[in-house]
Amino acid sequence: MLEFIPRATRFVALPDGFTMKRGGRLTGARIAYETLGRLNAARSNAVLILTGLSPDAHVSAHADDPAPGWWEAMVGPGRPIDTDRWYVVCVNSLGSCKGSTGPASINPATGFPYGPDFPALSVEDIADAAAHTVRALGITELAAVVGASMGAMTSLALVGRHPGLARHLVNLSGAVHAQAFAIAVRALQREAIQADPDWQQGRYDARCFPLKGMLAARKLGLITYRSATEWNERFGRDRLDAAYTGTSAAGTDQLDMNFAVEGYLACHAHRFVRGFDPNAYLYLSRAIDGFDLGDQAGGDADAALAQLRLHSALVIGVDSDILFPLAQQRQIANGLGEGGTRVTFLALASAAGHDAFLVDHARFGPPIAAFLAAIPLARPDAAAALSLSLA
Incomplete structure (x- = not known):
């Protein structure tokens, strides 16, 4: 069991007896977070970023850790999530191995890592832990919560379970629940790990x-x-260099590795796996598959969306996403709109698939910047209209 904690990460203690959705309880648990920018006197300019499955809390470089973060092009001074204006809080998900308590953490009851004895984890638990972190930092209301992929699921759970904590929502490549194809993929990933x-x-x-x-x-x-x-545009049928063919990134024989795409996958997989705990991977993967926003409304996800109370929301999806298809983001936008939220929905054309929010900054950056720039720093009356311009 392995933990990998960025050097500037800070921690908030969860209350002892932190109760999880599926019945587990945690004692001595913590959530890892980092902040950028300055909280204003009114404490009205806080933006919470909720991550996908694998990122840590180091979203962007700052004075305490100048290393590039996982969303470097999107967060920082003058960037779409502008830290000259916003006080950005990024949390590492409960159950991860990047500082927050998870399977790789020490179980205070035994003195050894939890491993497979960690309690069953849900997206709702991740949302509750993030909400506790925000409040522990003295923030009673977020200007906005930003979530992508698993973080987009977490953001919906947070808004539903903690009414009034966030005024606005940026939901990127998200879903109210996983579809069969995505569940099947993650099931095979878990099987591969557990069969080793x-x-x-x-x-x-x-x-x-x-x-x-x-x-x-x-x-x-x-x-x-x-x-x-x-994949076709980047690699086609390009072959590996002769010097590379026959050896993987770990030095093991790969005599059947002939194509450039195989080398790319090997290189990036090796880079990842020694920096992530396998049990954490399993727990977070299961949490994604088990999430259904409809649980908050008797199994009706559309009704659950309509019950969420927000001033406005920006919902973005990508036409080439096969894990969280565009129809799922449209469902989120429609459901929020039915409940009275002022919604901007964007269906972006990008070949980058589900990862587009991480790499296609030219398409994602401008609408996010415009949406956030239109949010007033003063807390508006609940009935006030927010005029958005995404031109």
């Missing part, structure tokens, strides 16, 4: 680590994060 003999029922360590299973899981994920169009 070195997984040892989740009792592995740094010396005996389920490397092959993690590599297979990550490669499968990488394939689905982008579109077939992009």
Whole structure:
């Protein structure tokens, strides 16, 4: 069990006896976070960023950690999420291995890592832990919550479970629940990890680590994060350099690795797997599959969306996303609109697939910047209209 914590990460303690949706309880747990910008005197300029499955809390470089963050092009002075205006809080999800309590953390009851004994995790637990973190920082109301992928699910859960905590929402490549294709992909990823003999029922360590299973899981994920169009445009049938053919990034024989796309997957998978705990991967993956916003409204996700109370929302999806297809973002926009939220919905054309929010900054940046710039720093009356211009 392994943890990987950025150097400037700070922590908020969760209350002892933190109760989880599926019955588990945590004692001595914590949430990792980082902040950028300055909180104004009215405490009205806070923006919460909720992450996808794998990122840490280091969203962008700052004085305490100048290393580039995972969303460097989007967060910072003069960028779409402008830290000259906004006080940005980014949390690492409960259940992760990047500082927040998760399967790789020490169980205070035993003195050893939780491993597979960590309580069953849900997206709702992640949302509750994030909400606690925000309040612990002295913020009673967020100007906006921004979530992408799993973070978009978490943002919906947070708004539903903590009414009034956020005035506005930016929901990127999200869904009210996972569809069958995405569930099937993640099921295969989990199977690959658990079929590795070195997984040892989740009792592995740094010396005996389920490397092959993690590599297979990550490669499968990488394939689905982008579109077939992009894979074809980037690699086609290009071959690996002769000097590379026959050896993987880990130095093991790969005599059947002939194509450039194979080399790319091997390189990026190796880069990832030694920086992420396998049990955390399993827990977060299951949490995504188990989430259904409809649980808040008797199984009716559309009704649950209509019950969310926001001043405005920006919902963005991508036409080439196969994990969270565009129809799922349209459903979010329509449901929020039915409940009275002023919604801007954008269907972007991009070959970058589900990962477009991470890499296609030219398409995602301007509408996010315009939406956030239109939010007044003063808290408006609940009935006041917010005029948005995304021209």
